[in-house]
Amino acid sequence: ATILAACTFGTASAADLVVGFSQIGSESGWRAAETTLTKQQAEQRGIDLKFADAQQKQENQIKAIRSFIAQGVNAILLAPVVATGWDEVLQEAKDAEIPVILLDRTVDAPKELYLTAVTSDLVHEGNVAGKWLVDTVAGKPCNVVELQGTTGSSPAIDRKKGFEAALAGKDNLKIVRSQTGDFTRTKGKEVMESFLKAEDGGKNICALYAHNDDMAVGAIQAIKEAGLKPGKDILVVSIDAVPDIFQAMAAGEANATVELTPNMAGPAFDALATYLKDGKEPEKWIQTESKLYTQADDPMKVYEEKKGLGY
Numbered sequence: 001a002t003i004l005a006a007c008t009f010g011t012a013s014a015a016d017l018v019v020g021f022s023q024i025g026s027e028s029g030w031r032a033a034e035t036t037l038t039k040q041q042a043e044q045r046g047i048d049l050k051f052a053d054a055q056q057k058q059e060n061q062i063k064a065i066r067s068f069i070a071q072g073v074n075a076i077l078l079a080p081v082v083a084t085g086w087d088e089v090l091q092e093a094k095d096a097e098i099p100v101i102l103l104d105r106t107v108d109a110p111k112e113l114y115l116t117a118v119t120s121d122l123v124h125e126g127n128v129a130g131k132w133l134v135d136t137v138a139g140k141p142c143n144v145v146e147l148q149g150t151t152g153s154s155p156a157i158d159r160k161k162g163f164e165a166a167l168a169g170k171d172n173l174k175i176v177r178s179q180t181g182d183f184t185r186t187k188g189k190e191v192m193e194s195f196l197k198a199e200d201g202g203k204n205i206c207a208l209y210a211h212n213d214d215m216a217v218g219a220i221q222a223i224k225e226a227g228l229k230p231g232k233d234i235l236v237v238s239i240d241a242v243p244d245i246f247q248a249m250a251a252g253e254a255n256a257t258v259e260l261t262p263n264m265a266g267p268a269f270d271a272l273a274t275y276l277k278d279g280k281e282p283e284k285w286i287q288t289e290s291k292l293y294t295q296a297d298d299p300m301k302v303y304e305e306k307k308g309l310g311y
């Protein structure tokens with residue numbers, strides 16, 4: 001199948017490539033930046049990008065993929081909203097000899113059903129956030145609340161796992177509440193409000209771990225409205241490194257974030273170009289970097305640098 005695919009597309013140059021992109025939606029600032037950068041990267045390479053916004057629904061993504069297959073695109077980029085339920089449609093793409101590249105989230109499907117996945121190490125990100133918290137509280141008792149990402153999505157599953165691993169055996173740290181905030185600001189604020197209410201107006205909470213910055217930003221608002229100081233009364237650690245969290249860090253209202261690049265498409269298009277030209281299969285996982293930022297890292301400077309990079 002590999003050789004067949006290479007022959008089928010071996011003559012296509014980037015200039016006449018048509019690529020379908022099934023995007024999840026626009027739940028977060030990070031996601032919006034990824035969309036912007038994917039369009040930019042396609043344009044720079046002369047790729048004709050067919051963009052489909054799934055509005056958070058897997059069924060819309062499956063429909064979009066089937067439509068891309070019917071159109072005979074040269075390749076498909078898929079940011080899978082949840083991890084399961086992809087086997088059938090991925091098999092259809094494979095039967096049509098259309099390579100699929102996963103962006104930013106992983107799937108529970110046989111590896112031969114996609115060409116490669118461009119993602120960060122999502123477990124590691126949660127682990128970095130957890131280690132930061134363990135080190136920062138330095139043995140003091142600390143009740144933690146957790147805002148999870150979209151239920152069933154690989155980042156929600158993995159970021160939870162990695163964080164819990166960092167806290168394992170640290171008896172001073174306890175996750176007292178954990179609920180999904182769906183990766184959005186609105187839900188992050190709403191769920192944080194319920195956490196605060198349930199935990200003595202927030203007096204019983206020492207730290208918030210949010211699976212993305214947008215939920216943290218919403219939660220920061222809720223903490224302020226409850227009359228507490230985010231970043232001080234309640235420590236705030238999250239993931240993504242969007243510009244707004246650096247503003248919050250500069251104001252002392254957020255403490256740490258783990259960076260995730262929104263440029264997943266660049267490496268994906270590079271791998272695709274090599275594959276279509278030489279038939280050379282890329283590694284199954286193209287891993288992007290995860291870097292920790294704290295208030296000590298000149299947040300306003302990082303904010304300025306980030307602005308314009310798709311944000």
Ligand code: GYE
Binds near residue numbers: 028031105155212260
């Ligand atoms: O962290 C979050 C989002 O899938 C890893 O999705 C990605 C996550 C990202 O909307 O902000």
